Amino acid sequence: MYTINFLTPACRWSVAAVACALTAVPVALAGAAPAYATEGHGHASASVLRTDLDVSLLNKSVQVPLTVSLNEVEAPNSARKTALTATLDGVDRGRPFSVLRAEVADAVAAVEGDRAEASTTLADARLQVPGLPLLSLVEFEAVGSKAVCESGRTPHASVTLPAAVTVLGKRVSLSAGGPTHVDVPGVGSVRLDLSTTGTTSSTAAATALKLEVSVNPAKLNVAEVEGRLTLAESRCETPAAAAEEPEAVAPEAPEAPEKAEPAVEPQGARAGQAAPAETNLAETGGDSATPYVAAGAVALLAAGGGAVLLSRRGRRN
Numbered sequence: 001m002y003t004i005n006f007l008t009p010a011c012r013w014s015v016a017a018v019a020c021a022l023t024a025v026p027v028a029l030a031g032a033a034p035a036y037a038t039e040g041h042g043h044a045s046a047s048v049l050r051t052d053l054d055v056s057l058l059n060k061s062v063q064v065p066l067t068v069s070l071n072e073v074e075a076p077n078s079a080r081k082t083a084l085t086a087t088l089d090g091v092d093r094g095r096p097f098s099v100l101r102a103e104v105a106d107a108v109a110a111v112e113g114d115r116a117e118a119s120t121t122l123a124d125a126r127l128q129v130p131g132l133p134l135l136s137l138v139e140f141e142a143v144g145s146k147a148v149c150e151s152g153r154t155p156h157a158s159v160t161l162p163a164a165v166t167v168l169g170k171r172v173s174l175s176a177g178g179p180t181h182v183d184v185p186g187v188g189s190v191r192l193d194l195s196t197t198g199t200t201s202s203t204a205a206a207t208a209l210k211l212e213v214s215v216n217p218a219k220l221n222v223a224e225v226e227g228r229l230t231l232a233e234s235r236c237e238t239p240a241a242a243a244e245e246p247e248a249v250a251p252e253a254p255e256a257p258e259k260a261e262p263a264v265e266p267q268g269a270r271a272g273q274a275a276p277a278e279t280n281l282a283e284t285g286g287d288s289a290t291p292y293v294a295a296g297a298v299a300l301l302a303a304g305g306g307a308v309l310l311s312r313r314g315r316r317n
Contacts, residue, residue, distance in 0.1 A: 042116040042149065042239030044109040047072035049084060049100050049122075053213065053227035055130050057090050064088050066130065066227070070100055071107035075116065078108040091130045101126050104142075109234075114151035114241060118234035120144055120208075129225045131217050137190065137229075139166040143208035149236040155204035157197040159232070167192065188215030188225075208232035 053066040068086050071079035084100040091097065102125035109118040123142040128135075144160035164173045167182040167190050174180060180192040193210040209231040216224045 042075075042111040042114075043237040044075035044111050044116040044118040044147070044149075044235065045073065046107040046109045046118040046120045046145075046234045047230070048079075048102075048105045048107050048120055048232060049127070050230045050233070051099065051227070053129065053225055053229070055088055055091065056224045062090055064090070066099075066225075068099060071105055071120075073107050073109050075109040075111040075118070078106070078110075080104075080106050088130055092133070097130060097133065098128055100128075111239060114239050116149045116236040116239055117147070118236050119146040120232040120234055122208075122232050127229065127231075129213065129215055131225060132187075132215065135169055135187070136166065137168065137213065137215070138192075138209075138211065140209075143232045145206040145208050145232040145234040147204040147206050147234040147236040149202065149204055149238040151238055151241045155199045155202065155236065155238060157199055157204040157206035157234070159195045159197060159206050159208045161195060161208060165192070187217055188213070190214075202238040203236065205235045206233070 047069055048071040050069045050072065051066055054063060055066050056063045066086060066088060068084060070084040071081050073079050082102045082105040083098070085096045086099050087094060087096045102122055104121055104123035105125070106119075106121045108120075110116070121142070121144045122140075125140055125143075126136045127138045129137050141162045142160065143162065145158070147155070147157045149155045161174055164171055166172070167180075168184040168187055170182055170184065172180055172182055172192075174192075174194055180194070181189065182192070183189045191212040193212075194208075196205075196207040196210060198205050207230055209229075211229040211231070212227075213229065214224075214226050
């Protein structure tokens, strides 16, 4: 058995209003939900050596770039390679030559949770450039760098430097007061920038040594070497803080309709004033048949009276 209910226009309007109200609840909650950033996962990178050199052969007939790196890693990764070689056409008959050799050459980069960290260590190292097979560009005992970025804390960058290094065969004392210049007649010049560090509210960077090189050795197969070398570089970016899970907001339950109080019927003397009068209803509580009952009673009384009078007359006669 199927029952079909037809709604009056007023009922239809009420149902539509309720449906709209219920539909609006989840929409309002969705609009109030907090937004979460999809970026800011943190980053860390480290490299033991990066070169950006231009090598020119005799008379600058051929120019070739020397762009190599050793232990250049990004989080999460690490490397411990201790030697770097390269080959350049026209230099030492195209045979590989050593760019860097070290006893220790470590690069580490990691991002875990709300912490990003990068570090490098380079010890007992010798750096060379093309055209100087018997003379090191720079030699040093140990350098290192470290960058730490942790959520809720100020990023930190630091470097470790030796007291002295050997540049183009010269022993040079390092000073934090500014760059160090070394000139060697007939060979070239080197400028050393020491301990470059920098931090922002969310990043940190540290570089132990930056070298600007200009080498022009006489009577060799290489006319000129110019460019930059970067040693022991570390960088990091702070990961975004872990967002707390918002508490689920439950929609407020609709208030229960107030319970209708039972109607109080008028009582006593004020009942006639408070209750509306109905048609054909006497105040005494009678109904519409009351006049007929009364008329019948009167007729019976009259008939009874007549019978009594007749019986009395008969006795007298």
